[in-house]
Amino acid sequence: MKVLEGLYYSKDHEWVKVEGDKAYVGITDYAQHSLGNIVYIELPEVGAELSAGDVLGVVESVKAASDVYIPVNGKVIDVNTSIIDDPSLVNNDPYENWMILVELKDKSQLDNLMTAEKYKKFLDEE
């Protein structure tokens, strides 16, 4: 399973890529692999204020619908509409095809997430 260095990871298999005060959020390779063929994605409205643990969107595979949670507080400043048009992009490259861009409200929350190294270990135990 692909795990990129330099990202933050949650136990629910979301990744966070920080750029200054903003962060891209998506699902990991492990998550897309567990889901199988992704056929539908629902994302929040731009402007939505989300708190860590809130549902940021829904990813549906052929078999089932799964919630995606945001691991940090943030205000949605952009959503990736190209994955709504073609959800299979997330299967092809889950790190390139982010879901939302947020303005980070509390950067200290990143300390609660895993580094790539820790996430790899976490996956080994899954």
Next chain:
Amino acid sequence: MDSLKKTPLFDLYKKYNGKIIDFAGWALPVQFESIISEHEAVRNAAGLFDVSHMGEITVKGREAFAFLQNLITNDLSKLKDNQVFYTFMCNYDGGVVDDLLVYKYSDKHYYLVVNAANIEKDYKWMRDNKGVYDVEINNISDEVSELAIQGPKAEEILQKLTDTDLSQIKFFYFKDNVKIAGVDCIVSRTGYTGEDGFEIYMPNKYAAELWEKIIETGKEYGLKPVGLGARDTLRFEAGLPLYGNELSEEITPLEAGFEFFVKFDKGNFIGKDALLKQKEEGLKRKIVGFEMIDNGIPRHGYEVRADNQKIGYITTGYFSPTLKKNIGLALIDAKYAEMGNQIEIVIRNKPLKALIISKNFYKKNYKK
């Protein structure tokens, strides 16, 4: 997973990257490569399914015909030797105990194929209704494995492994003692995908070997191993019901839209009175097909609404891999069941528009 029942092919799943799930108490692969690629392989080339979890029950004896004719809704007098038909076994209220295939060797010997989750229930139901009929009923499910090869290339692939001329086995007929790769099998031209293909029954000990031979032979034709995920999307597109979704003890064959397999003029059978009454009074509920107008995937169990009230629920729903549309089947109040009607599907608390369409989403490719 350790407590789950396993088919003789369980140890092979790993080799083909099978993702194992608990299906009605069985450890079975939901997918190998991906549901969509497996689905497409069956529609365009061929797929191989391990369906060894299905149950097999034999009915033999002097009164086998009379016993079964009373037990099932289809007319057994119409079934020829070596022919197979689909039927329901109903309870006295007209609800479906199970849907099954009946293979006829002779009027004293039948072979029944039932759903995995219902094997024990069916077997008990049959024994409970044996009464004074002179028959012997045997549950041989634990001895028999079943493989299904389905798709437009199924015959060509399987033919490479046998001297029996498979083109002589017509749609919904079977042949016994067919040697496939040297293994003695029952082969029927039946299946659950809407495509041409065969179901193959054999003693457990040969199943793994036969699976490998078919995979090997089929590779150059594009055959893939297929899991339960694609099995469900395929049968659903073809308008074939799934027990526990479109059929149950609480849903009658008439409500499910399968009156064709209920022969009221054949004489008495269990459930006839209740079904006849339902037919005469008119159906209060019906299973309909629908297509989403708004964007969203309908799922099993979701609420269906019209006129600001609940009118039913979804029995099966998917993004259809072949049609590339979000479609479903729903059990709804009959007065809303007309084709072309607009209904609402509640997806994550939002009512989304859908249109009632024919349940035959996909045109079947049977070779008749």
